[in-house]
Amino acid sequence: MLLKDKTILITGSSKGIGKATATLFAQHGANLVLLSRDIAALNELSANLSSACSTVVNVYQSDVRSHDSLKAVFTDLNTKGIVIDVLVNNAGIMIGATLQTVSEELIKQTYETNVFGAMYASQFSLRSFLKKRKGNIINLSSIIGAKGSAGHSVYGSSKMAIIGFTQSLSKELAPLNIRVNAIAPGFIDTDMTKDLTPALHEKTLSSVGMRRIGTPEDVAKVALFLASDLSEYVTGQVIGVDGGMVI
């Protein structure tokens, strides 16, 4: 039970890595605050976790692109006296397309979700962390953000921004006993990768040293380490979860 008595907020937690992380965290005793645009999926996940793990789960339909939407969530948490210990900035969207074919709207959506949303949620979470004089932010970046990839200039740069955000914020908040780290997943079996053609799937797989696609649970396990006190002296790090992928 690595997360007993911790309250953890996860954005984008209705599916994929966010859902796997919520599930693993609940199994380790965490109370959860789950955010997603898909409230039906969150309600189902909440019911399952509450009965299977006897954990307290609060769910909110929220769009991280909206400052007002996040403000409403944190105001409600404040009213309920819920003080979070860990924030997982997981909500994200991925577009794979050459720069010339990406619309202005999609560029905005990508940055609003992947970058601005993480910044807004971190700002609001700071209020909880400062009350406890302790806190922990886990940002989801990507191997594409760390290494770059043709056809991912918009997505990749948004995830590189997350690395910069992580590294700078970790320095800013370290004196306040607030840790900030990032995870950079590689080729993971989620909705983001399911639409690849068989040929592209095989090609991508051949670049993974361990010759298998990663699972959301592979990423969740590293998030568990970062969320727990096992990593209490770790901050400002970007941890790859990519099976030795080379891009």
Add this chain to the structure above:
Amino acid sequence: MDEKLVQIISAAFKIPAASVTDDLEYQSIPQWDSISHMLLISDIESNFNIVIDTQDVINLSSVGKAKEILRKYIPN
């Protein structure tokens, strides 16, 4: 309310309450640096049970400003 705020600031910066005057500004004394500023905002929010908007956090640059901003959240 003003008196309570002065006590919070006095405790946060470990300075006498008499030194907490309206013209005391952020970064005008060593005790009011960027780190203690963040903690002060948190202390104000906790003590008054309010959530201060980001724009007001940005504008909270002196004791006088803090009193002015606080009145928006606690009218009486």
